[in-house]
Amino acid sequence: MTNAFPFSAIVGQEEMKQAMILTAIDPGIGGVLVFGDRGTGKSTAVRGLAALLPPIMAVAGCPVNSARAEDVPDWANLKDSGLIEKPTPVIDLPLGATEDRVVGALDIERALTQGEKAFEPGLLARANRGYLYIDEVNLLEDHLVDLLLDVAQSGENVVEREGLSIRHAARFVLVGSGNPEEGELRPQLLDRFGLSVEVTSPTDIDVRIEVVKRRDAFDRDRASFGGAWRADDMALRGRIVAAREALAGIEASENVLRDCAELCVALGSDGLRGELTLLRAARALAAFDGATSVTRDHLRSVAASALRHRLRRDPLDEAGSTTRVARQVEEVLG
Amino acid sequence: MNGNDQRWTNANLALACFALDPAGLGGIWLRARSGPVRDRFMDGLYLAVQGRNPRRLHPNIGDDALFGGVDLAATLASGKLSRTEGILSQPSVLILPMAERTTPGLAARLAAALDRQDGLSLVALDEGAEPDETLAGALADRVAIHLDLSDLALGDAPPLAMDPGALAEARALLPRVTLPDTAIAEIAEVAHRLGVRSLRAPLHALAVARAAAALSGESEVDEPDLIVAVELVLAPRATQIPAPPAEEEEEDPAEPDTPEPPEPPDDSDESTQPEAIPQEILLEAARAMLPPDLLDRLEAGKAARAAAGSAGTGARKKGNRRGRPMPSRPGHPGGEARVDLVATLRAAAPWQPIRRQASGDADRLHIRVSDIRLRQFEERSDRAIIFVVDASGSAALSRLAEAKGAVELLLSEAYARRDYVALIAFRGDGAEVLLPPTRSLVQTKRRLGSLPGGGGTPLAAGLKGALEMCLLARSKGMTPSVALLTDGRANVALDGTPSRARAAEDAALMARALRARGVPGIVIDMGNRPAPGLNDLAREMGTPYLALPRADARMLSRAVEGALEPAG
Numbered sequence: 001m002t003n004a005f006p007f008s009a010i011v012g013q014e015e016m017k018q019a020m021i022l023t024a025i026d027p028g029i030g031g032v033l034v035f036g037d038r039g040t041g042k043s044t045a046v047r048g049l050a051a052l053l054p055p056i057m058a059v060a061g062c063p064v065n066s067a068r069a070e071d072v073p074d075w076a077n078l079k080d081s082g083l084i085e086k087p088t089p090v091i092d093l094p095l096g097a098t099e100d101r102v103v104g105a106l107d108i109e110r111a112l113t114q115g116e117k118a119f120e121p122g123l124l125a126r127a128n129r130g131y132l133y134i135d136e137v138n139l140l141e142d143h144l145v146d147l148l149l150d151v152a153q154s155g156e157n158v159v160e161r162e163g164l165s166i167r168h169a170a171r172f173v174l175v176g177s178g179n180p181e182e183g184e185l186r187p188q189l190l191d192r193f194g195l196s197v198e199v200t201s202p203t204d205i206d207v208r209i210e211v212v213k214r215r216d217a218f219d220r221d222r223a224s225f226g227g228a229w230r231a232d233d234m235a236l237r238g239r240i241v242a243a244r245e246a247l248a249g250i251e252a253s254e255n256v257l258r259d260c261a262e263l264c265v266a267l268g269s270d271g272l273r274g275e276l277t278l279l280r281a282a283r284a285l286a287a288f289d290g291a292t293s294v295t296r297d298h299l300r301s302v303a304a305s306a307l308r309h310r311l312r313r314d315p316l317d318e319a320g321s322t323t324r325v326a327r328q329v330e331e332v333l334g
Numbered sequence: 335m336n337g338n339d340q341r342w343t344n345a346n347l348a349l350a351c352f353a354l355d356p357a358g359l360g361g362i363w364l365r366a367r368s369g370p371v372r373d374r375f376m377d378g379l380y381l382a383v384q385g386r387n388p389r390r391l392h393p394n395i396g397d398d399a400l401f402g403g404v405d406l407a408a409t410l411a412s413g414k415l416s417r418t419e420g421i422l423s424q425p426s427v428l429i430l431p432m433a434e435r436t437t438p439g440l441a442a443r444l445a446a447a448l449d450r451q452d453g454l455s456l457v458a459l460d461e462g463a464e465p466d467e468t469l470a471g472a473l474a475d476r477v478a479i480h481l482d483l484s485d486l487a488l489g490d491a492p493p494l495a496m497d498p499g500a501l502a503e504a505r506a507l508l509p510r511v512t513l514p515d516t517a518i519a520e521i522a523e524v525a526h527r528l529g530v531r532s533l534r535a536p537l538h539a540l541a542v543a544r545a546a547a548a549l550s551g552e553s554e555v556d557e558p559d560l561i562v563a564v565e566l567v568l569a570p571r572a573t574q575i576p577a578p579p580a581e582e583e584e585e586d587p588a589e590p591d592t593p594e595p596p597e598p599p600d601d602s603d604e605s606t607q608p609e610a611i612p613q614e615i616l617l618e619a620a621r622a623m624l625p626p627d628l629l630d631r632l633e634a635g636k637a638a639r640a641a642a643g644s645a646g647t648g649a650r651k652k653g654n655r656r657g658r659p660m661p662s663r664p665g666h667p668g669g670e671a672r673v674d675l676v677a678t679l680r681a682a683a684p685w686q687p688i689r690r691q692a693s694g695d696a697d698r699l700h701i702r703v704s705d706i707r708l709r710q711f712e713e714r715s716d717r718a719i720i721f722v723v724d725a726s727g728s729a730a731l732s733r734l735a736e737a738k739g740a741v742e743l744l745l746s747e748a749y750a751r752r753d754y755v756a757l758i759a760f761r762g763d764g765a766e767v768l769l770p771p772t773r774s775l776v777q778t779k780r781r782l783g784s785l786p787g788g789g790g791t792p793l794a795a796g797l798k799g800a801l802e803m804c805l806l807a808r809s810k811g812m813t814p815s816v817a818l819l820t821d822g823r824a825n826v827a828l829d830g831t832p833s834r835a836r837a838a839e840d841a842a843l844m845a846r847a848l849r850a851r852g853v854p855g856i857v858i859d860m861g862n863r864p865a866p867g868l869n870d871l872a873r874e875m876g877t878p879y880l881a882l883p884r885a886d887a888r889m890l891s892r893a894v895e896g897a898l899e900p901a902g
Binding site: 038040092094106139181216 | 358439441442443445475518519523525533537541774780
């Protein structure tokens with residue numbers, strides 16, 4: 001994709017942008033789920049993010065974007081192992097994609113015409129070390145969802161079918177988007193996303209006008225619009241790269257850990273994934289802000305994103321998860 | 335002015351705009367049944383997109399046709415890999431008939447292709463008969479022009495003529511058309527006041543305004559062009575009737591469930607005071623285009639939104655992707671089916687000696703297209719539980735509340751069970767669909783927020799509504815079942831007359847109709863004392879009868895769950 005809409009030119013939707021930047025700083029946070037109305041810039045943000053990310057070094061021609069020659073899977077049959085610079089992969093998983101396309105399968109054509117047992121890598125291979133984007137993730141077929149869960153957890157794609165036995169690394173950040181009015185997501189999958197954000201159409205008329213203006217300018221002349229925002233995008237990329245380096249040195253005091261735990265207990269979120277994600281996200285935010293340690297302010301800004309999808313669903317409770325999180329944040333963090 | 339004439343004039347204008355810049359506009363969503371009027375429109379369309387490579391798709395088109403794939407016949411014949419080119423690989427005008435049947439998978443692919451913006455555009459021909467049979471939301475949002483030509487008389491639709499010379503001139507002018515800054519603000523504001531949430535709509539409107547300006551030979555977008563844009567793009571998407579300026583301060587009563595606050599007159603209004611007048615003109619144009627039955631259609635549209643995303647997921651009982659494996663069948667491998675390699679080899683094996691002799695090539699394995707076997711799986715289709723709730727009389731409110739609770743409890747487990755839940759309430763002289771089949775808890779909460787109650791008991795109308803919904807659900811591949819919640823004294827007949835005897839007769843009739851269609855269900859008697867008539871009704875329906883006085887939401891959901899548990 002050439003000439004995506006510049007990430008920094010997106011008006012508003014601060015929470016979504018923050019969540020995406022945090023996963024870019026620390027992929028270990030584990031993905032972003034964006035739920036909201038149509039035409040609110042969900043896919044625009046993902047595609048803009050691709051242009052924003054620093055390039056990676058990968059072995060030329062490697063189907064799984066390996067960083068080192070010894071990581072290249074032997075089924076790839078690569079002769080030389082020179083490194084090239086390529087953009088961070090952002091792979092689309094279209095709704096209705098078949099299992100074969102996703103995990104890879106026997107290369108039928110080669111099997112039938114040349115009698116060779118060759119593996120044709122799927123989308124998961126291409127997404128390794130990058131992003132996997134699923135639009136309308138809530139409409140995805142159940143068997144694909146199960147498969148993605150398994151791979152996202154293990155970081156490895158195992159193919160055992162049609163006489164093939166192949167495994168390759170598949171570490172990617174899952175970005176899903178969808179419209180909650182069209183269906184829910186299973187809690188098992190919800191929990192697997194590190195952060196979740198809710199986006200709505202801006203209701204402020206000036207904001208709406210600004211969105212339309214920028215998009216219109218972009219559509220009229222992509223090159224010059226992209227050029228005008230390039231400096232902003234590059235500055236953001238610089239901050240992300242700097243934050244990645246600073247990440248290891250960010251301290252989290254005992255008190256902050258206690259805050260995380262108290263917040264999660266008060267909200268009754270399942271498991272410990274909530275605390276871990278909350279801490280990682282807060283740490284990434286601290287690094288992004290150039291701070292040396294995690295503070296309550298950081299926790300406060302990421303609490304909603306990190307926790308709102310982990311609450312036990314009570315169908316008879318009228319208040320939304322966002323308000324419940326906000327209430328507890330108020331109580332616990334003061 | 336004749337309203338139909340106006341619609342046809344707009345269709346004509348829409349085609350001309352579309353002809354100028356198909357890719358920029360994204361496309362046209364035409365809602366009309368197949369017939370002479372649509373044929374005339376299509377004739378006009380083909381004239382308009384001459385040389386733009388119009389391609390017809392069909393709703394079940396496979397991935398290899400869309401994106402290109404391996405030409406298996408040629409590959410096997412030559413022993414070398416040969417590929418076919420996909421439809422989406424070159425700029426073209428895609429024509430999608432029976433667009434209301436588009437599967438979510440195809441809709442997603444087409445939407446992604448349109449998003450790439452490399453010269454593709456889509457004309458979706460929606461032949462939906464029911465309000466909730468409609469184009470998938472992902473596509474509807476991405477095409478600029480929404481037209482509704484249903485029920486247009488042929489006499490009001492004279493053949494369309496396109497002047498290629500004028501179109502070519504306008505096309506040359508289009509890139510030079512400029513847009514005053516105020517136009518963007520006006521369009522955005524009008525869209526907002528019409529309750530158009532998506533931000534793609536104002537962008538489409540600007541593109542249409544530019545095309546309209548080019549058509550009239552102007553190099554700057556002017557007020558009439560903006561009016562065209564509002565009529566073609568914004569008015570059909572309206573979700574609320576814009577308040578007349580005098581009442582602007584008041585909360586718009588048209589749509590109480592939209593959480594948008596009334597627009598305060600902000601200071602940008604002061605600075606752009608001279609522009610305030612054209613905006614009123616634009617709104618006036620939009621108001622003229624709003625169909626008189628907007629509110630009804632909004633309800634239908636909401637139902638459609640709920641249904642659109644889910645149309646067809648799990649529709650087939652015999653799938654080729656998942657479920658229990660079944661014997662392989664011969665066929666051509668498309669995008670979705672998987673080749674059963676072993677079965678294919680087995681089919682080819684007996685012919686090897688003959689084929690080796692015939693071809694003179696003794697080393698190669700000879701496989702012909704006719705040998706290919708595809709995998710087939712069987713899956714269980716989604717259930718749709720339709721609650722038919724008696725909202726009459728004094729107990730209505732509590733009964734509805736418990737039914738609502740039961741729906742939400744069932745839905746909270748729906749992700750695991752692939753259930754859809756719907757709710758029909760009957761009272762007064764008819765039945766009303768409060769919740770079309772949905773899996774979304776969010777939507778349920780929004781739609782079941784306030785439930786009306788009281789009045790007579792038109793039991794037959796409720797059952798009739800359930801029957802219609804069952805048939806619709808079946809056509810989407812779901813397995814519907816009905817849960818009737820009542821205290822059992824039908825006193826309003828199907829035609830609305832308050833006669834106890836006729837009412838009971840009609841109810842029995844509808845119950846038999848449900849039974850004849852083989853719809854499973856349960857009748858739950860929520861009256862304080864069991865009503866003997868209901869037991870008979872249950873027998874007519876061929877369903878179990880359960881007396882549950884003062885049942886609460888949890889009891890209800892358990893009872894329904896237990897009664898409708900499919901065998902095996």
